[in-house]
Amino acid sequence: MDETLAMRARPIKDVPVGKGPVVYWMHRDHRLDDNWSLIYSMEKAKELDQPLCVAFCLAPEFLGATLRQFRFLVGGLNQLPEKFEKLGIGYALLEGYPETVLSPFLHDVNAGLVVTDFDPLHVKARWNRRLAGCIDIPLHEVDAHNVVPCWLTGQRRISTYPTFRKSIGPLLPRFFIDFPPIAAMDRVWNLGPEGIDWHAAMDRVKVDVSVKPVTWALPGEDEAKKALKMFITDRLEGYQEKAMIPVARSQSDLSPYLHFGQISAQRVALEVRSSKAPEEAKANFLDQIIVKRELSDNFILHTPDYDTFGAFAGWAKDSLNAHRLDAREHVYTKEQFEMGLTHDPLWNAAQTELVKIGKIHGSLREYWAGKILEWTKNPEEGLATAIYLNDRYGLDARDPSGYTGILMVMGGLYGKPWAAKEVLGKVKRLTYTAERLNYDIHEYMDRVKAL
Numbered sequence: 001m002d003e004t005l006a007m008r009a010r011p012i013k014d015v016p017v018g019k020g021p022v023v024y025w026m027h028r029d030h031r032l033d034d035n036w037s038l039i040y041s042m043e044k045a046k047e048l049d050q051p052l053c054v055a056f057c058l059a060p061e062f063l064g065a066t067l068r069q070f071r072f073l074v075g076g077l078n079q080l081p082e083k084f085e086k087l088g089i090g091y092a093l094l095e096g097y098p099e100t101v102l103s104p105f106l107h108d109v110n111a112g113l114v115v116t117d118f119d120p121l122h123v124k125a126r127w128n129r130r131l132a133g134c135i136d137i138p139l140h141e142v143d144a145h146n147v148v149p150c151w152l153t154g155q156r157r158i159s160t161y162p163t164f165r166k167s168i169g170p171l172l173p174r175f176f177i178d179f180p181p182i183a184a185m186d187r188v189w190n191l192g193p194e195g196i197d198w199h200a201a202m203d204r205v206k207v208d209v210s211v212k213p214v215t216w217a218l219p220g221e222d223e224a225k226k227a228l229k230m231f232i233t234d235r236l237e238g239y240q241e242k243a244m245i246p247v248a249r250s251q252s253d254l255s256p257y258l259h260f261g262q263i264s265a266q267r268v269a270l271e272v273r274s275s276k277a278p279e280e281a282k283a284n285f286l287d288q289i290i291v292k293r294e295l296s297d298n299f300i301l302h303t304p305d306y307d308t309f310g311a312f313a314g315w316a317k318d319s320l321n322a323h324r325l326d327a328r329e330h331v332y333t334k335e336q337f338e339m340g341l342t343h344d345p346l347w348n349a350a351q352t353e354l355v356k357i358g359k360i361h362g363s364l365r366e367y368w369a370g371k372i373l374e375w376t377k378n379p380e381e382g383l384a385t386a387i388y389l390n391d392r393y394g395l396d397a398r399d400p401s402g403y404t405g406i407l408m409v410m411g412g413l414y415g416k417p418w419a420a421k422e423v424l425g426k427v428k429r430l431t432y433t434a435e436r437l438n439y440d441i442h443e444y445m446d447r448v449k450a451l
């Protein structure tokens with residue numbers, strides 16, 4: 001196996017390989033193209049002269065995901081079996097939590113090796129631990145989500161963007177490369193199971209159906225590629241981090257596809273790099289999709305309490321603690337936030353956008369989270385409210401970039417202390433006035449009203 005490909009994998013359970021087929025347990029990177037986990041699994045299967053099957057476990061509940069996220073997930077997954085079949089690869093949809101359904105499946109097909117996607121979230125680490133505890137074959141994880149495998153960029157938490165740029169820079173020539181072509185398997189999978197009733201499977205998951213699917217982004221890797229092409233043709237040229245304002249449609253809107261692994265960030269970065277857009281726009285975009293996104297994975301991997309007040313920067317914690325008893329001009333409950341019932345029409349519009357389309361523009365997301373911190377009883381409640389709302393309505397949420405985005409605003413992550421003020425202490429206060437001076441907030445609010 002190519003040395004760079006081997007470096008994208010690491011063992012979770014390191015025991016001798018069994019004599020049966022290879023199973024790629026897909027759970028973060030839901031695509032056929034540009035998928036290092038699949039490429040690694042195919043290589044391993046060829047090396048071992050075994051067939052390959054991809055298995056997905058459809059958990060009946062996942063961190064509060066609603067119909068909106070489950071539809072997008074399943075809408076992307078159900079396009080895959082046919083594509084895999086053409087390559088002689090099997091596909092199994094297992095209904096239930098991985099810890100209960102995966103190991104019987106591996107036993108039934110007499111698997112010799114399991115390969116899975118790297119994902120730093122708690123829940124995924126728990127799935128891996130539990131699976132490793134009940135199998136006697138190796139379990140390898142492959143980082144198919146990051147350009148540079150997360151564990152190679154930093155073996156510890158990196159706390160500033162410049163340090164991360166310095167760490168990842170020397171590794172990019174080796175890892176920021178094109179994907180090899182994929183050829184059909186010599187050993188074809190013929191061990192079943194056959195036919196998947198996706199509708200019935202969707203009916204069996206326990207989702208909250210009150211959060212409706214979105215219509216602006218259709219699921220699946222083909223749709224993701226179309227969205228990328230449109231972004232490069234129509235908007236990349238004007239992509240400037242600083243100039244991005246909520247009323248100018250300048251972002252890529254690729255985050256849902258990236259979150260569900262329906263497109264590879266490396267493919268996006270390769271296409272952007274080779275495009276004819278101005279160098280400055282390309283550099284800005286690559287900094288977001290490589291540096292900011294991969295630094296999020298680094299933070300989550302090395303911060304076990306990433307969704308708690310404990311993960312705030314030390315200075316932010318001290319300062320917020322010192323201001324706990326300050327009088328607050330406005331205090332809202334989770335329900336008031338959820339229904340967009342604050343005194344601030346701009347905040348309410350951002351919340352409405354999140355509820356209706358599952359995404360707020362990046363810069364307004366900061367204002368949205370900053371105000372939740374300012375208008376809740378304490379930072380713990382503020383953090384829990386922001387995570388709840390983001391995860392419930394965001395199509396790209398339950399993602400390392402979501403948890404770190406919220407911590408960046410509320411907890412001073414990657415930031416610096418500001419002059420201390422009431423309530424927020426040294427955490428940066430985002431103001432309505434600054435938003436108003438930056439762009440036409442009325443145009444934004446009118447646009448949201450029309451949704």
Ligand SMILES: Cc1cc2nc3c(=O)[nH]c(=O)nc-3n(C[C@H](O)[C@H](O)[C@H](O)COP(=O)(O)OP(=O)(O)OC[C@H]3O[C@@H](n4cnc5c(N)ncnc54)[C@H](O)[C@@H]3O)c2cc1C
Nearest residue numbers: 251252253254255288289292293362369396397401402405
């Ligand atoms: C409070 C808050 C909550 C957020 N929640 C999420 C979330 O749930 N899911 C999510 O993917 N991102 C989240 N972000 C990060 C960022 O706002 C989004 O990634 C971006 O707005 C997604 O839209 P896009 O794909 O059109 O972005 P583009 O501007 O086109 O950027 C392209 C890609 O670069 C990456 N990226 C851009 N900005 C960041 C960033 N600040 N941190 C990490 N990666 C970044 C993303 O993968 C994004 O899709 C959050 C940020 C904040 C401040």
